[in-house]
Amino acid sequence: MKLELGKIEIRDVRFADRTSIEDHILFVNKREVEELVLEDDKILECHLDITRPGEAVRITPVKDVIEPRVKVSGGGEIFPGVIGKVSPAVGEGRTHALEGCCVVTVGRIVGFQEGVIDMSGPAADYCPFSKTVNLCVVIEPKEGLEIHVYERAGRLAGLKVAAYLGEAGRCIEPDTVDVYETKPILQQASEYPELPKVGYVHMLQSQGLLHDTYYYGVDAKRFIPTFMYPTEIMDGAIVSGNCVAPCDKVTTYHHLHNPVIDECYRRHGKEINFMGVILTNENVFLADKERHSDMVAKLVEWLGLDGVLITEEGYGNPDTDLMMNCRKVERRGTKVVLITDEFPGKDGKSQSLADTCDEATALASCGQGNMTLHFPAMDKVIGTQEYIESQIGGWAGCVNEDGSFEAEIQIIIASTIANGFNRLAAKGY
Amino acid sequence: MAKYKIVHYLNQFFGGVGGEEMAGFKPEIKEEKIGPGLAVSQALGEDYEIAATIICGDNYFGENLNEATDTIIEMIRKYEPDVFIAGPAFNAGRYGVACGTVCKAVEERLGIPVLTGMYEENPGADMFKKDVITVRTGNSAATLRKTLPQFVNLIKKLAEGREILGPSVEGYLERGIRVNYFAEKRGAARGMDMLIKKMAGEPFETDLPMPKFDRVPPAAPIQDIKSAKIAIVTSGGIVPHGNPDHIESSNATKYGVYSIEGMDRMSSEDFTTIHGGYDRQFVMADPNLVVPLDVLREMEKEGEFGELVNYFCTTTGTGTATGSAAKFGDSIGQRFTEEHVDGVILVST
Amino acid sequence: MVKGIEKYGIPVVHMATVVPISRTIGANRIIPGIGIPYPLGDPAQGETDSKKIREKMVRRALKALQVPVEEQTVFEKDI
Numbered sequence: 131m132k133l134e135l136g137k138i139e140i141r142d143v144r145f146a147d148r149t150s151i152e153d154h155i156l157f158v159n160k161r162e163v164e165e166l167v168l169e170d171d172k173i174l175e176c177h178l179d180i181t182r183p184g185e186a187v188r189i190t191p192v193k194d195v196i197e198p199r200v201k202v203s204g205g206g207e208i209f210p211g212v213i214g215k216v217s218p219a220v221g222e223g224r225t226h227a228l229e230g231c232c233v234v235t236v237g238r239i240v241g242f243q244e245g246v247i248d249m250s251g252p253a254a255d256y257c258p259f260s261k262t263v264n265l266c267v268v269i270e271p272k273e274g275l276e277i278h279v280y281e282r283a284g285r286l287a288g289l290k291v292a293a294y295l296g297e298a299g300r301c302i303e304p305d306t307v308d309v310y311e312t313k314p315i316l317q318q319a320s321e322y323p324e325l326p327k328v329g330y331v332h333m334l335q336s337q338g339l340l341h342d343t344y345y346y347g348v349d350a351k352r353f354i355p356t357f358m359y360p361t362e363i364m365d366g367a368i369v370s371g372n373c374v375a376p377c378d379k380v381t382t383y384h385h386l387h388n389p390v391i392d393e394c395y396r397r398h399g400k401e402i403n404f405m406g407v408i409l410t411n412e413n414v415f416l417a418d419k420e421r422h423s424d425m426v427a428k429l430v431e432w433l434g435l436d437g438v439l440i441t442e443e444g445y446g447n448p449d450t451d452l453m454m455n456c457r458k459v460e461r462r463g464t465k466v467v468l469i470t471d472e473f474p475g476k477d478g479k480s481q482s483l484a485d486t487c488d489e490a491t492a493l494a495s496c497g498q499g500n501m502t503l504h505f506p507a508m509d510k511v512i513g514t515q516e517y518i519e520s521q522i523g524g525w526a527g528c529v530n531e532d533g534s535f536e537a538e539i540q541i542i543i544a545s546t547i548a549n550g551f552n553r554l555a556a557k558g559y
Numbered sequence: 560m561a562k563y564k565i566v567h568y569l570n571q572f573f574g575g576v577g578g579e580e581m582a583g584f585k586p587e588i589k590e591e592k593i594g595p596g597l598a599v600s601q602a603l604g605e606d607y608e609i610a611a612t613i614i615c616g617d618n619y620f621g622e623n624l625n626e627a628t629d630t631i632i633e634m635i636r637k638y639e640p641d642v643f644i645a646g647p648a649f650n651a652g653r654y655g656v657a658c659g660t661v662c663k664a665v666e667e668r669l670g671i672p673v674l675t676g677m678y679e680e681n682p683g684a685d686m687f688k689k690d691v692i693t694v695r696t697g698n699s700a701a702t703l704r705k706t707l708p709q710f711v712n713l714i715k716k717l718a719e720g721r722e723i724l725g726p727s728v729e730g731y732l733e734r735g736i737r738v739n740y741f742a743e744k745r746g747a748a749r750g751m752d753m754l755i756k757k758m759a760g761e762p763f764e765t766d767l768p769m770p771k772f773d774r775v776p777p778a779a780p781i782q783d784i785k786s787a788k789i790a791i792v793t794s795g796g797i798v799p800h801g802n803p804d805h806i807e808s809s810n811a812t813k814y815g816v817y818s819i820e821g822m823d824r825m826s827s828e829d830f831t832t833i834h835g836g837y838d839r840q841f842v843m844a845d846p847n848l849v850v851p852l853d854v855l856r857e858m859e860k861e862g863e864f865g866e867l868v869n870y871f872c873t874t875t876g877t878g879t880a881t882g883s884a885a886k887f888g889d890s891i892g893q894r895f896t897e898e899h900v901d902g903v904i905l906v907s908t
Numbered sequence: 909m910v911k912g913i914e915k916y917g918i919p920v921v922h923m924a925t926v927v928p929i930s931r932t933i934g935a936n937r938i939i940p941g942i943g944i945p946y947p948l949g950d951p952a953q954g955e956t957d958s959k960k961i962r963e964k965m966v967r968r969a970l971k972a973l974q975v976p977v978e979e980q981t982v983f984e985k986d987i
Binding site: 241243255326328337338340341375389390392393394397401402414436437438439444445446447465467468469472473474475476477478479480481482483486487488490491492493494495496497498499500501520522523525526527538539540549550551552553554555556557558559 | 689725726733734735736737738739740741742743744745746747748749750751753754755757758759763765766767768769770772805807808809810812835836837838876877878880881882883
Binding site for chain 3: 337338414415416419447449450453454484485486
């Protein structure tokens with residue numbers, strides 16, 4: 131499967147009469163976007179706001195972040211099975227991405243798990259979306275909606291807006307075009323016979339209502355581990371529907387820009403032979419955890435992999451899935467490196483992970499989420515700060531009168547994301 | 560006049576009082592530098608002065624832990640030192656524990672920066688290296704000279720409030736404190752580097768060596784269930800509506816104690832859950848799924864066990880530091896001991 | 909928490925879904941829970957059966973507290 135990914139660099143987003151891209155500027159027709167969001171009768175109100183890196187602006191509670199993309203050729207539609215047609219499959223042909231801008235969905239909280247993006251100040255160093263121009267879609271749901279209905283409405287609104295904006299890039303000549311290709315197993319294995327065969331075990335958060343991820347629209351807790359061509363993910367085959375701790379959230383943006391897949395392709399044909407992705411999930415029943423880690427080990431063996439990278443989403447009991455995958459894969463003779471973040475308590479002195487195993491000899495840290503930080507008051511808040519104290523990372527009394535607050539960095543969207551997207555790491559002192 | 564003042568702690572041996580026969584020596588303070596203090600003071604130069612030295616026998620300290628600590632704290636207080644140093648204790652176990660205990664207390668109660676030194680296998684090192692910066696020494700006093708530069712450097716940094724770097728740079732025992740930093744490469748690239756080395760059989764360094772959790776031996780079973788007092792504890796975040804004690808949804812810093820007196824079951828009208836780590840809808844509808852009060856009450860009535868403690872202890876398990884959990888356990892254990900609880904059912908989600 | 913309490917010599921039975929974590933943290937008497945969102949019972953089977961499941965599990969927990977153990981023990985079946 132071969133995908134050409136054309137990147138259109140976006141330097142600013144502005145409201146205008148017509149949605150279009152000119153000279154690296156994305157112009158957005160506000161009314162059309164609002165109407166698109168309000169097509170869903172679960173949403174009462176919608177308003178849009180634009181914010182840029184360096185501004186004294188805070189966005190919260192943030193639900194998801196999405197990069198606008200469009201499928202130009204090769205069949206299939208962006209976000210298949212969710213807002214695009216489920217068939218044909220995606221991952222082939224050509225796709226255009228609007229790089230440098232994001233759609234951010236905002237609205238009162240569903241759970242405790244929505245987070246904060248600061249566009250400047252100390253927290254901005256920890257958040258990838260402090261560096262993008264963000265079109266914020268602030269939604270107000272109808273009264274009395276069940277939380278999962280509200281979650282779904284918010285999720286679909288963001289994806290629809292991203293797909294709508296992506297259309298503006300369909301006929302634009304991209305600034306760069308990268309080509310990614312993964313061949314069927316036997317051909318791929320024989321292409322670089324001298325290089326070690328490497329795969330990626332991608333654990334999707336799937337712990338139930340409000341903690342879910344979707345693959346071609348399938349709720350990840352309803353599938354058993356399977357093989358995925360890495361290019362499928364670049365066309366939105368996986369979308370985030372979950373509300374895990376903000377720091378850990380693999381936003382839909384992060385699925386489109388999976389750093390492990392990116393890294394595997396960078397080294398492909400030079401240091402490794404990248405064979406593909408094994409998708410698995412994180413479950414709430416022990417039998418499922420056991421069965422699916424067995425299946426992951428089986429798939430790794432069947433693909434003949436010499437080494438795998440494994441990432442998780444969330445912390446606590448998913449650490450068990452991570453360790454089970456590690457132990458079982460290692461015991462079948464494949465080398466494993468884990469990538470994850472740590473939660474050693476505010477003083478950094480406690481155990482970093484809820485579960486461990488002797489086979490986990492190689493782990494790349496994505497930092498620890500319990501470190502506390504001062505969040506200065508901002509000139510403007512997109513959304514509302516009224517939930518900060520109950521959002522994960524906050525505590526009762528953490529907000530000061532002037533609107534500044536103290537919180538653990540786990541309140542920042544994707545600050546310690548456990549897939550190695552950021553440079554943040556933790557070490558022993 | 561020196562700019563910075565230091566108070567130094569020594570045991571009877573290094574303080575020149577005597578050997579094992581003087582281990583019962585009560586704490587005394589002398590306004591002079593003694594034993595290893597002479598070398599430290601000389602190496603520090605004239606901006607630093609050891610204003611006083613406290614000497615205490617190892618056995619006296621060990622047998623009168625609280626009293627000795629209180630006495631020593633009071634002795635130190637009036638000197639208002641800029642830095643407090645203890646030892647080094649090298650491989651002397653009782654001395655190491657004393658150095659660690661005193662240092663920890665000085666830092667907590669007086670807010671003065673502290674420093675000690677030990678051989679890494681000193682039992683005191685394991686107990687206190689998390690709390691107190693402990694210079695890595697050899698196992699005998701002969702190694703003092705070699706570690707002097709580390710002591711001097713750290714004392715100066717502590718006194719001047721300069722940043723203390725990592726354990727391998729500064730020469731202290733790794734404290735097991737996880738500290739964030741921005742690495743040169745992102746996590747995925749570092750993971751890939753590690754994998755390439757691991758597959759090639761080359762040495763690599765993990766970011767997080769797997770921790771070893773300590774164990775507690777199993778407690779003896781309940782002998783007579785018919786008269787046993789049973790208590791319920793949960794990490795499932797069950798709290799009265801409104802969460803009166805503001806227990807956090809994640810990384811909890813406290814636990815709550817709530818009455819179940821006169822209740823036959825956990826009613827969803829009284830209780831909810833604030834746990835941030837699982838799908839809460841089922842437990843919100845029926846809290847008995849986590850605190851099994853309904854069946855326990857029935858069994859209590861039928862005399863299957865003695866009695867149920869009339870409250871439950873509760874916190875949130877998700878993302879809660881093991882250090883906090885251990886503290887909650889200790890506090891709950893104390894409470895249960897006082898109330899003669901015979902057995903505990905602890906439910907986690 | 910389990911160890912903190914058991915340190916005082918009071919036996920603790922840990923009813924937990926993720927048995928591996930229970931083992932890792934050092935619980936000595938372990939009873940596997942049904943699932944993370946509902947450790948004691950199964951709402952999918954209706955209230956009556958859910959309670960029956962819970963009753964069986966709690967009874968097993970009380971039994972576990974009466975059994976001497978030398979090492980970490982998972983009580984998978986009724987005793």
